Amino acid sequence: MRAEARSEVATGVVPSASSPILTVAVPTCNGAAHLAEALGSILGQEGVAYELIVSDDRSDDRTLEVVRAVAGDRARIEVNAERLGLAGNWNRCAAICRTPLIAIFHQDDVMEPGHLAAQAAALASEETIGLVAGAATVIDERGQPVPATVVDPGGLGPVDRVYEPGTLAEAMVAGNPLRCSAVMLRRAAFEAAGGFNPSYRYGVDWEFWLRLSRRWRVAWLARPSVRVRWHPASETHRFKAGTADLDETARLMEILFAVDLKDRPDVDRLRRTARARLARAFLNRAHEALRAGRTALARDALRRGVRLTPGLIATILSSPRLALAMATLAAAPRLAGRLFARGK
Helix, strand or coil: CCCCCEEECCCCECCCCCCCCEEEEEEECCCHHHHHHHHHHHHCCCCCCEEEEEEECCCCCCHHHHHHHHHHHHEEEEECCCCCHHHHHHHHHHHCCCCCEEEECCCCCEECCCHHHHHHHHHHCCCCEEEEEEEEEEECCCCCECCCCCCCCCCCCCCCEEECCCCCHHHHCCCCCCCHHHEEEEHHHHHHHCCCCCCCCCCHHHHHHHHHHCCCEEEEEEEEEEEEECCCCCHHHHHCCCCHHHHHHHHHHHHHHHHHCCCCCCHHHHHHHHHHHHHHHHHHHHHHHHHCCCHHHHHHHHHHHHHHCCCHHHHHHCCHHHHHHHHHHHHCHHHHHHHHCCCC
16 A cells, blocks of 8 residues: 655745745655754755755654754655655655755755855846756765865866856766755756656766756856765765666766767767776776675676776786786686785
């Protein structure tokens, strides 16, 4: 029997002289660990009237207790009738939004003061802007900064700018430059783009930014105003158990070059650069998997990396230890697992 959706309706609006123009929607699922900090950072925002919604994907931890304790009647809680998954819950956030602007903010992340007001002002400045994104910093599970050499914070450079429709695609070749918690959307743009595609997991936001940016202008604010959390329970870590993230990246690259960049005079150069970057990612996955003792995954990742870019062999040969590990993996995977797994 399907469970009925539940809604706990409250005003959810920070006191203001005007009605809210913005919904901050927090999609939750077993997010009790860091949710209090995330909600506190939202509730401390000033300068723009907003409604706060929590769209819960049937958590079975203390998530809803935390929401009630921290936000009280300032949050409207919606509990999904059944578990919708990542993209489904994000789409649900937009479906229950009642304002022209929406920010989908993740349960682990932290807003800096002034974040909402700055992004709402950017969207209010020009109706053709469908999305505004800000820079982000990365923190670990204890809230400590994570170096950019460990986790790329993304971004579109050190200067504020506006991308015209269709011009963001080149930045997408290097990876997903936008962090979801650092984005605010015009709801009309979200609807016109068709929402998040549930056939993606790792690249669900990346693929959506691409579709939206084909028809709408995108504003970039270079001042970091969100802290995104990177920790072992995150989706990013889960993907390292396989190659699903790299598979989705390859799928997105095919779309980019078939649709968005096909008429670029330097498309061949861009494609070679993208393939080399993806091949290096497969090599990194092979190395990580081998150290973890997962030789089948390591061998598959190595094979696919070399197939993408045969020049990857030169990269491997430039490091004697890496060359020995990868050569042993290719020729004798069981021996490689014994010799090169972490702690061996």
